[in-house]
Amino acid sequence: MRTALGEPDARAAVTFLGTDRIEVLRFSGGAAGEEIVRYATLGMSAQPMTDPTAALADPLRGPRAELVLSVRAGFADTDKVLRPLAVLAASPQVEGLVVAPGASLDVGEPLWPGAPFTSVLVAEPGGLVEDLDLDEPLDPVRFLPLLPMTPNEAAWKRVHGAQALRERWLTGGTDLRDPSRGSVSLD
Template identity: 55%
Template sequence: MDVIESVRAAVLGYFGVPSADSASVTFLGLEPIEILRIPGGEFVHYVTLGGARHPMTDPAAAVVDPERGPRAELVLTLRGSAAHTGLTRALGVLIASPAVEGVVLQPDALLDLGEPLWRNAPFTAVLLGPGDIPDLALPEPADPVRFLSVAPITATEAAWVRLRGAPALREAWAEADIDVRDPERGAANL
């Protein structure tokens, strides 16, 4: 079973495109990670390929199952078509965090890079949420691949998540009518 090719087919099928531009990111000791760039109308979608190769496991687990366990890929959607220098590397770091740091990617997870997601971006962290792409079933006994949405957030918003939780930040965004897909947006007034 080639998980990555199955993920690629599911992503391209979801967006209704035959192919996508891609960039590859490599980290010492890890298999290459690919980032697809899929323009679509007023948005551009960035989707990781590589996180679902292996199930995510708790680093404290005594036994690691090579088949069972959650699998995920990340989907970042931004308004506009401008290039964002450094974004590919940042997404590579985020999707590699399960293998490097033992993080299990799931909705409401806060991942802090401590540096801008792309050059001159005010966003230094991301908040994961449920994605729009349906889960991709894999042959038994493997768990399905989940596609998690990535919302870029500022350091202030990350502190808010730590203090009040992800639902409170999403509520603040809704009240302020903030579009997290806007790369030019400011932080929510918290």
């Protein structure tokens, strides 16, 4: 992460009962006038994600991931997203979820105070932070971008799918890094 994002300027750690420690790192930076803050989890990939229907969990094999959220700085108190991100990162251990591109993750409350978002869409990896290869037989760590969704967008995505929502965002010229944006037109 440091290679792609630089040095973190803040970090917080959360431990949930029965889980490994999850840290959320904050990376500030970007071009002048376009300050972007990135929040990345650290610790989600310590254990592979396993299918909750599997009879036995493989302690070595299985997908590994960390989560990355990018937002414009200075428009909202986005630093309060640290705990919700840690909750999402702990969900594979706590709930047996396999977090993959196209999935929706919901925290049931605003991602930060006043945020119009309570959930995120998991996007395809590889754009911002490249996969981290681990020694065999371990799967590589994938860095999954998170795209905040309004409740209306999340409901629409459940009916029409992730690709259809991404197309709506693209067609609507939606700034997915705007921490106070409204819902895209879903008519």
